[in-house]
Structure formats: structure tokens, C-alpha cells
Amino acid sequence: MKSVVHLDEGIVTEYAATIVRQADGSLKLINEVSGNSTNVVPDWAATEPDAFIGTFHTHPRTDGFLPMPFSDTDFVSAIQLREKLSLLYSDDIVCALVRTVATLDYVNIYAIKNEFLSIVMDPDMEARFLPNAVWAANKWLAKKYGFGLYMGNPDELYREV
Amino acid sequence: MQNPDKIQYAKDDSWLWGLLEVAKKRRAAKGIKEEPPFDREDAQRIYEHYKAKQEQRQMLQVAFLAIFESMNSNGFRAVCPTMENCTVEAPTREEAKAALIGELKQRLRDKLQAGETLPIERGSAEMVEVAIGEL
Numbered sequence: 492m493k494s495v496v497h498l499d500e501g502i503v504t505e506y507a508a509t510i511v512r513q514a515d516g517s518l519k520l521i522n523e524v525s526g527n528s529t530n531v532v533p534d535w536a537a538t539e540p541d542a543f544i545g546t547f548h549t550h551p552r553t554d555g556f557l558p559m560p561f562s563d564t565d566f567v568s569a570i571q572l573r574e575k576l577s578l579l580y581s582d583d584i585v586c587a588l589v590r591t592v593a594t595l596d597y598v599n600i601y602a603i604k605n606e607f608l609s610i611v612m613d614p615d616m617e618a619r620f621l622p623n624a625v626w627a628a629n630k631w632l633a634k635k636y637g638f639g640l641y642m643g644n645p646d647e648l649y650r651e652v
Numbered sequence: 653m654q655n656p657d658k659i660q661y662a663k664d665d666s667w668l669w670g671l672l673e674v675a676k677k678r679r680a681a682k683g684i685k686e687e688p689p690f691d692r693e694d695a696q697r698i699y700e701h702y703k704a705k706q707e708q709r710q711m712l713q714v715a716f717l718a719i720f721e722s723m724n725s726n727g728f729r730a731v732c733p734t735m736e737n738c739t740v741e742a743p744t745r746e747e748a749k750a751a752l753i754g755e756l757k758q759r760l761r762d763k764l765q766a767g768e769t770l771p772i773e774r775g776s777a778e779m780v781e782v783a784i785g786e787l
Contacts, residue, residue: 507663530665565663616701618698619687621679625672
């Protein structure tokens with residue numbers, strides 16, 4: 492909500508938090524942190540390894556490119572950090588990357604950047620709206636690296652793998 | 653408690669945000685107007701388009717491997733066993749390679765336009781690595 496309030500005030504700030512499993516098995520968001528308009532570093536350093544589930548962060552934008560799905564480095568960090576769940580909130584949409592048995596443990600960051608570039612900048616592609624191309628890149632990378640991928644909101648439940 | 657197993661990576665979107673700015677300018681220069689809202693069907697169209705291009709590329713990678721396996725001292729015969737045994741012959745290695753690639757591209761285009769599934773026999777990761785190396 493802070494992200495939305497800040498947007499209303501003309502301030503673009505990304506927020507993040509760490510998702511942890513509590514002793515009773517329930518999940519909780521802890522260690523809320525703020526970044527700047529283009530990045531944020533979740534504070535997972537103090538998280539017990541067994542309790543670490545993943546991260547949550549926001550993609551606020553003021554240029555109308557909303558909702559904005561996962562970025563290149565969102566995929567990279569989800570893989571390298573062994574996140575079981577990576578949640579993203581942008582506009583009124585929630586996106587999720589869910590780790591599976593097929594998810595790789597390591598990825599070359601430049602390989603992911605190249606694929607994002609190839610899809611978003613494809614001269615033949617001509618997306619009607621650039622976030623559509625970013626979502627296409629999300630789908631491609633989720634399939635390639637073995638993630639479950641979800642996008643939806645309470646009014647429109649939706650699942651894509 | 654510090655967790656040494658977890659490398660710190662930022663959720664750093666600056667590269668993608670910059671990419672979008674470039675894409676936006678290029679598209680504006682070409683007269684393409686953004687048409688919100690977000691459209692899943694358009695995203696799926698883009699996904700399928702990229703997938704088809706990647707399949708073509710992978711096909712060509714496997715074809716390259718076939719080319720180099722089929723050379724001999726009597727000239728150059730380039731064969732792609734994964735594409736209906738597409739075969740071309742030429743006096744030089746480069747000509748055989750170019751002719752096979754041209755033929756494969758044409759066949760792939762024909763199949764894509766006809767809505768057919770591409771007859772791709774995926775090589776192992778090692779094979780593809782070799783093929784990329786040859787490229």
C-alpha cells in the first residue's frame with residue numbers, strides 16, 4: 492500500500508519484504524525495506540535458512556506501462572537465491588514465480604538479459620503494449636527455467652505455467 | 653544470523669526499465685502507438701512468435717552438426733537428417749553449408765506458414781554447444 496500511496500504523491504519507490512515460514516507452518520512477510528524507482532534489495536541476510544521461502548516486491552511505474560511483470564534480474568535472483576516463491580505486485584496485479592523440481596539452480600545473467608532483449612526488442616513483434624512483450628518474456632523464461640508462473644488478482648484468478 | 657549460502661541479489665529492474673525506454677522510442681519513431689490495457693492474447697502471440705524463431709534457430713544448429721559430419725574428400729554433401737533428410741551437394745564446404753541453410757529456411761518457412769509442427773529432433777546440450785561453437 493505504501494507503494495500505491497507514494498505513486499499518488501508522485502514518488503516512485505520499490506518496496507520489498509522477505510517471505511518466511513513460521514514455527515506453526517504459516518507464512519509471514521518480514522523485513523520490509525524500500526529502494527528507489529528502479530530497484531530494491533530484500534533484506535534476507537538475517538533470515539534463518541530453513542525459514543526462508545522467498546521474497547515479495549513491487550513494480551511501481553508512472554509512465555502507464557502497467558502492470559509490469561518480472562524483470563530479468565527478478566528471474567536471476569529467484570534462481571540464485573533458491574526462492575521457493577517470488578511474489579510481485581504491480582498496479583492491481585499479483586505475479587508469482589513458484590520453484591519446482593525442474594527449476595535450475597544456476598543461471599547465466601547474460602543469457603536471461605539476451606532473451607529479454609530478443610523478445611522485447613524483436614523488430615517483427617510489434618506488441619500492442621510493451622508490458623505484453625514483457626509478459627511473453629516471463630512466460631518464455633518460466634518455461635525454460637522450470638518455474639510455475641502466475642498472474643492474477645482477486646477478480647480474475649488466472650494461472651499460467 | 654547471517655546466511656552465507658544466500659548470495660545477495662537486488663531486485664534490480666534498471667536494465668529492463670532502460671530497455672523499455674529504448675523500445676518505446678524506437679516504436680514511436682516507427683509510428684507504433686501503445687495500446688493499453690495489458691492483453692494476454694497479444695502476449696501469447698508474441699510468445700509463439702519467439703518460440704517459432706527459437707525452434708528455427710535450434711533446427712539450424714542441429715543442421716550445422718550434420719553438415720560437418722557429412723563432409724568427405726569427394727566434395728561436400730550436406731545433409732540434415734532431422735528435416736526429411738534434406739540433402740544438398742556443392743563443390744565447396746561453404747557453398748554446401750549456405751545451400752543447406754537456405755533450403756532449410758525455406759522448408760521451415762513453408763511449414764510454419766502451413767501451420768505444421770516443426771520436425772525438430774532436439775540434440776543433447778552437448779551437441780548444441782558444439783553446433784554453436786561451429787557457428
